[in-house]
Amino acid sequence: MPVSIEGGAVGDRVYRGVITAFAVCIPLLLILIAYEIAIAAWPALRQFGFGFVTSSVWDPVHAEFGALPAIAGTLITSLIALLVATPLALGASIFIAEFAPGWMRTPVAFLMDLLAAIPSVVYGLWGIFVLVPVLREHVMPFLATTLGLGRFALFSGPAYGSSVLAAGLILAVMVLPYITAVAREVLLAVPRSQREAALALGATRWEMIFGAVLPYAKVGIFGGVILGLGRALGETMAVTMVVGNRHQ
Numbered sequence: 001m002p003v004s005i006e007g008g009a010v011g012d013r014v015y016r017g018v019i020t021a022f023a024v025c026i027p028l029l030l031i032l033i034a035y036e037i038a039i040a041a042w043p044a045l046r047q048f049g050f051g052f053v054t055s056s057v058w059d060p061v062h063a064e065f066g067a068l069p070a071i072a073g074t075l076i077t078s079l080i081a082l083l084v085a086t087p088l089a090l091g092a093s094i095f096i097a098e099f100a101p102g103w104m105r106t107p108v109a110f111l112m113d114l115l116a117a118i119p120s121v122v123y124g125l126w127g128i129f130v131l132v133p134v135l136r137e138h139v140m141p142f143l144a145t146t147l148g149l150g151r152f153a154l155f156s157g158p159a160y161g162s163s164v165l166a167a168g169l170i171l172a173v174m175v176l177p178y179i180t181a182v183a184r185e186v187l188l189a190v191p192r193s194q195r196e197a198a199l200a201l202g203a204t205r206w207e208m209i210f211g212a213v214l215p216y217a218k219v220g221i222f223g224g225v226i227l228g229l230g231r232a233l234g235e236t237m238a239v240t241m242v243v244g245n246r247h248q
Helices: 005-048 068-099 102-117 120-147 164-188 192-200 205-234 237-243
Strands: none
Touching: 068 102, 068 164, 068 205, 102 164, 120 164, 120 237, 164 205, 164 237, 192 205
């Protein structure tokens, strides 16, 4: 039975209204999350003031609490994770999308994606029994010897292994599959004509990748990095297992 013009117009309006409602739900959800966080944090801010965010004192006996160490630790470990994971993820995604043969591409991508399915507790145990001893016996003494001298010491003090560096490396391994997956799919989505045009102008394989493919995919890759940042900021279990829950 043929559809009338009026019926089609009504269907279009209904469809537009439905998808508009769905689109509005996304920023509305973010606003509700911010509202709930503000409501939950208001008692602490009302009692301790804005100093709760800027103070590093945590003394339950005298009812003095400051969240600065927790905030700074979260930001520093997440930054370390991104600095380590982003180049590795970009290199892995370029290899899978541009250099890996067809028979290798799917297994390598599957194994990389499989890292995202490993529980945080497993990463924490691996950090305790493998990563921390390696850092304590080999990496931290070297860093303390070369960078722990002078007034602006970066790695001064005894090498315990359980450190912000260990937490950042654990987070780097955890966010690596997320950034890699997004970057890989974005690179595979670059039109073939984009590559052929660069090669036709005499560009080498690497010049084609860095001059034509990566600029085309940079927005999507940045989105993958932001996704990894969100994963790093929200992780608690593995970091707590590696560095403990000391507020300092």
